[in-house]
Amino acid sequence: MRRTGRTALAALATAGLLATGSLTPAFADTAGQGRTGQFDAPFAGFMKSSTTLHDSTPEALGLDPAPIDAAWQAIDGYATPADPKVKPMYASAVGVMGHQGRVVSEHATGYSLLYADATTKLPEDQRIAATQDTIYDMASVSKLFTSIVIMQLVEKGLVDLDATYGSYLPEFANGGKETITIRQMLTHTSGLVSWLPLWSAYPDKASRIQAVMDVPVKNPPGTVYEYSDLNLIALGVLAERLTGESLDTLVAEGITDPLKMVDTGYNPDESLKPRIAATEYQASPARGMVWGSVHDENAWSLGGVAGHAGIFSTAHDMAILAQTMLNGGVYDGQRVLSEASVQAMITDENTEFPGDSHGLGFELNQLWYMSGLAAGSTAGHTGYTGTSLVIDFTSRSFAVLLTNRVHPSRSWGSNNPSRRAIAQGLAEAMAVSPQKGRTEWFSGTDDAAEHTLSVAVPAGGDMSLSFDVFADLESTDVFALEASSDGGTTWSLVPYTVRFGDRTVETDGTFDNQGHRDWGKANAVLPDGTDTVRWRYTTDANTQGRGAFVDGVKLRDGHRVVLNGEADAAAFTADGFTEVTR
Missing domain, CATH: 2.60.120 (Jelly Rolls)
Structure with missing residues (x-):
């Protein structure tokens, strides 16, 4: 029997998955049922575990195709602005919208490889057009994979969310970090600084990892929210030390292999390079055009496999991950997380920090990129290279947008408007029904x-x-x-x-x-x-x-x-x- 409401929360708290006093998620009561294509008739609970993605059309699910088409037009316009004085938001973009277990729309625009250096475009015959098969550097969306690995270790009894990190790796218990818990690291309330120049300030991988172990806290643990790469770098190290396996192996064996995410992983093979979106032309470090190698300098200096960055993927594979979460942790007969773990990952742990809602790994209710799809349990993440994932549990929808907005330079600006465009297009495709009469x-x-x-x-x-x-x-x-x-x-x-x-x-x-x-x-x-x-x-x-x-x-x-x-x-x-x- 499936527990619901407060009973379910009590069970999760007992298992160490939810903090005591956490708010009941909006979707916890599985008795209520919404309506397909309706924004104002939200669903409760997860989808059937047997749900697998199939192609459909917006009209077949009661969606209005006009806002979806408008979103793709906006995505195209950001890639090729009408005003030649305006720099493109990105060289390429690939997106997928899903609703009720169906891929209702997908789109690709621009070039996955367009520039020879920081300013010079390649000749037309050397450019590579983006397609649905283009592989993108996911940047910080990689943090979700590390978080899932940690939750899998929680399920196996190898990790207690409320235990201190130092109780597992004593070398970390210094500089005010002695009381930092695993939960605080997953919710970015550990008090650690957001970033360290590991790639430039330390000579090798061992010294870079040691720098994370030695860094003092910036704030007392649990007192502020500060998004920090160091939290996930450290959690990746923890997973490796506890299991004796490398993080890329843990991700492959625990997530991408069972879900058949065939184009997702770290350090893609050289043979895949023509399918990979190029990122930035880097002069410092002197990497030239980064293409087929992780963009993030710290992840690169750690061998391309790190808890905070390093994953490459396609829009199709990310759609599978989204549907897996909507199904409660299972896809095509392969369970990678329990329903309790998924529920914990999309339940707000940061109620003391308004505006910074966060579950165990997932960001929640962030309108700045989730736009109209945002809600208390809407989960997602973004990546510095221009990627984003939004999973709306109350409408059973998702929006994936992958761009290489740092190609050829990170200084060209943010692609947040494009992130909002795809989410808003899907949100407005769903109906808000008149309560009286026809209008x-x-x-x-x-x-x-x-x-x-x-x-x-x-x-x-x-x-x-x-x-x-x-x-x-x-x-x-x-x-x-x-x-x-x-x-x-x-x-x-x-x-x-x-x-x-x-x-x-x-x-x-x-x-x-x-x-x-x-x-x-x-x-x-x-x-x-x-x-x-x-x-x-x-x-x-x-x-x-x-x-x-x-x-x-x-x-x-x-x-x-x-x-x-x-x-x-x-x-x-x-x-x-x-x-x-x-």
Whole structure:
């Protein structure tokens, strides 16, 4: 029998997989079932363990293909900007979108090899176009593989998450590191510095590993969140010392071989070079064009196999890993993690550090690259070379984007807009269904914009407003209900109450329900003299959730309905809001 809710958490805590007091994950109750193609009907629990990926179309799963197509157009535009003065975001990109165990869309653009050096493009006949088979340097996405290896050792009883690292390798227990636990290293709360110049400051692999063992803490363990490569380098070393096997062997035998991720591993064979995306032209160290060898200098100096970087993979293989997690740790009959381990990896351990949600290895709910797919249990990771993986458990979806944005130079900038584009495209392909009638009002998801939806309020003595509301926003964006008594010259916030099935939210007039993906029923008392009421959605320069929706609007004078929005859509004045059917 599968345990659910608090009972399951207690069992996990007993097994050492969850910290005492961890919040219940949104997906822990496996009784609830969502609907395919729906953003506002989230699923609970994992998918059937027998689910394997097959090709399909967005339409076959109830998805709108238009946002997906728009996402790929954006991905193309970032590779080849219309303005010749704008540098490309990357030389190439390959992406895959999955939903409900189906690959619903995939795309490739640009060249996996385009430059001869830091500025010179290769002749056209020497360039290599990116395809779905292109192999990319995954950079820090490699940390997920190391984390899975550690969780496998936890399952075998070789590692206790709450034991100190120094209890396994005493040489580490110095410089304030004596109390650092395995859990803290997986959640980047160990207090270690983010990085050390291992490749340049130390002469060989042994001295570089020793430098990690000797580094003093920057902050007392458990007091701050600071993302650190050293956490995963050290955990890779721990796995090797405890098992007597190299990390690449542990990853192959425990993850990539059983999952048939045939193009995933460290130090790819020279014969694969034509399929590998080139990365940076490096003058220091003097490596020239890095192509077929790990980009990260520290991982390179450690022989290409390290806990924080070194994995190469394809979009197809990363899709398999995503589906494995959605299935609860199993794919095509091969189990690499228990359901308890997967649940622990996507349960927020960092509730004391708002904005830095993190499970045991996976980042959680990070809108800066997960965009509209972000939620409490949405898990993923990015890589410095331009890679990203987003796994949305509540819609049973994933988005993989692999780019070589450091080709030919890391100084050309970030590819975060492209990461958001693919996630947002998949999120907006899923429907948010009208609650009353066939249509609803949608705020849109434009950056740096202000959209409003207004309606005139008849004169009355006891005016109130009710409406259905869905709001999934970036915290720095504003969705507000406002009233005016001078025909729209000035506005003031109108506090209102939002009721859900299991909770009530009192607002100050602004509302954000990010990550919950459920509709609420809102009620407000309008100030005396109100002649106009509006909903306002104001966004900053980047990053969006799924947006805001308003439906079922009714104005009442006492108990008498004086406006029914479902019967009189013409009563609304929309500036940026649109009337949509999904």
